[in-house]
Amino acid sequence: MTRIVKMRPSAGSEVVNRGRRRFLTAAATGIAAAGAAGLFPPRRTADAADDAVRQFRVDVPEENLADLRRRIAATRWPERETVEDQSQGIRLEKIKPLVDYWGTGYDWRKAEARLNALPQFMTEIDGLDIYFIHIRSRHPNALPVIITHGWPGSVFENLKAVGPLTDPTAHGGRAEDAFDIVIPSMPGFGFSGKPAGTGWGPDRIASAWAELMKRLGYTSYVAQGGDWGSPVSSAMARLAPQGLLGIHINLPAVVPPEIAAVLAVNGPAPExxxxxxxxxxxxxxxxxxxxxxxxxxxxxxxPQTIGYAISDSPAGLAAWMLGHPGFTQWTYNNTDPEKSPDEVLDDITLYWLTNSAASSARIYWEYDRGRSPLLAAGEKTSEIALPVAISVFPGENYQAPETWARRAYRNLAYFHKVDKGGHFAAWEEPELFSAELRAAFRPLRRPT
Known part of the structure; x- marks a missing residue:
């Protein structure tokens, strides 16, 4: 049985206490206050066991939201760019309406309610608090999967896939395709703890995820990831912890060494x-x-240098995150309900309220000072013996050729190019993403 440890209330103002009481119920055995002033992750009790799993609930103090709105209202904007494209960065005419809406019309409480409608937990692994969402399917013999987000994503990017994966019969699938889902927040991201020292690269995170799945009682499971979730999932496959059956990734490391060498010097295409x-x-x-x-x-x-700027300015944080190529095709206005301003701002606001702009950036520094995760040699793909599944989405930053994929992964068990979706596959096309996971992992399920 999972051990739940009741958490002590954090010190704070009456505003914080009133906010906490809004969500406190007689059935709750634990609660965590949330806010930018050091209110999350929740502090552990002195008698908490190292492997304890504690319930978690998001409750951001209103004063933190008011501070965000004040900072947005005080934004000092630069003049517009001198070109008609995004070659100088995100365009003023695109970012300013979004930030204006952020300060006047956006409602974080709706995002908070979405999270609190799901089972959320915190546990300490390797000296660091790890936040995660854990949903068990109602279908028997569901296959456990741990899904890892990336930057500038968060757990929000995977929430739309929860229904299709855990309840496939309601989404065009079969009961035997059901998954139990674990969605952790990477160290330094969201509600997870922020490493105080170095060493938290993909390999260490992979080891932490293996411990998390073991702690949850799973003796066999699979892993999935895009963006940073791909190096983390690949590291899990390379380390091959007991119980891991295989992985699915949607940002594979297939670029061969000779191609990487030419790209590094901006050379011509090889013959x-x-x-x-x-x-x-x-x-x-x-x-x-x-x-x-x-x-x-x-x-x-x-990362520390840019961290000062994007930790202090909401507009700066939004511009920095939306400059990622994964957002290039997103309109994030009301013409596209699937990529609405609210969906984009849920993600950005999570970074702001957790003050994780700098701490999340450090994974790039940890990863060999920012080398590309697309390189097969850098990811040591030749050392992966477990089954690997790859889905290539047309809006991804690059289209992985199957020839390169088969060369990189000696046990490539599934490769499929789909017709919709981009970098944030689970966020953009949750039904299609879920169908890919069902197909990719079907051979790894044990007969019932």
Whole structure:
């Protein structure tokens, strides 16, 4: 049985106490206050066991939301860019209406309610508090899966897939395709703890995830990830902890060493590439020339420096996060209900309220000072023996050729190019994303 440890209230103003009482119920055995002034993750009681799993509930003090609105209202905007594209960064005409709405019309409480409608927990692993969402399917023999988000994503990017994965019969699937889902927040992100020292790269996170699944009682499970979730899931497969059956990734590390060497010096395409490989090479080369990974260079070398700016300015944080190529095709206005301003702002506001702009950026620094996670050699894909499944979404930052994928992963068990979706696959196309996981992991399920 999962041990639940009752948490002591954090010290705070009467505003905090009133906010806490809104969500306190007689059935609750634990509650965590949330806010930017050091109110999360919840502090542990002195007698809490190291492997204790504590219930968690989000409750941001109103004063923190008021402070956010005041800061937005005081934004000092620069003049508009001098070009008609995004080559100088996100355009003023695109970011300013979103930030204005953030300060006047956006309601964080709706996002908070979405989280609190799900089972949320906190547990300490390797000296750090790890926040996670854990949903068990109503269907028997569900396959456990741990799903890892990336930057500038969060647990929000995976919430739309909860229904299709845990209850497939309500979403066009079969009962035997059901999953139990564990959605953790990476160290330094969201409500998880912030590492006080170095060493929290993908391998260490992978080990923490293996411990988490063991702690939850799962003896066999699979892992999934996009963006940073791909290096973390790949590290899990390479380390092959007991119980892990295989992984699914949607940002695979397939770029061969000789291609990586040419791209590093902005050289011409090598001879002998297929049409598909040449298209991928050209896309990667163009992205490098346009500086599409400039954010990664900065966070990979000076995360603390950029952290001062984006921890102090909401508008700066929004512009920094929305400069990620994964958001390029997002309109985040009311013309697209699936990528509405509220959905984008849920994600950005989580970073703001947890003051995790700098702490989340440090994973780039930990990852060999910001090298690309697309490189097969860097990800040591040749050392992965467990089954690997790959889904390629058309709006992804690059299209992985199957030839490169099969060369990179010696046990590539599933490869499929789909017709919709992008970098945030679970967020953008949750039904399609869920169908991909069902197909990819079906051979790994044990007969009932």
């Amino acid at each position: 002998g590439l297929s049409e598909e490989e040449r298209a991928t090479f050209d896309a990667l080369s163009a992205a490098a020339r346009m500086g599409n990974r400039s954010y990664a260079t900065m966070m990979g070398t000076r």
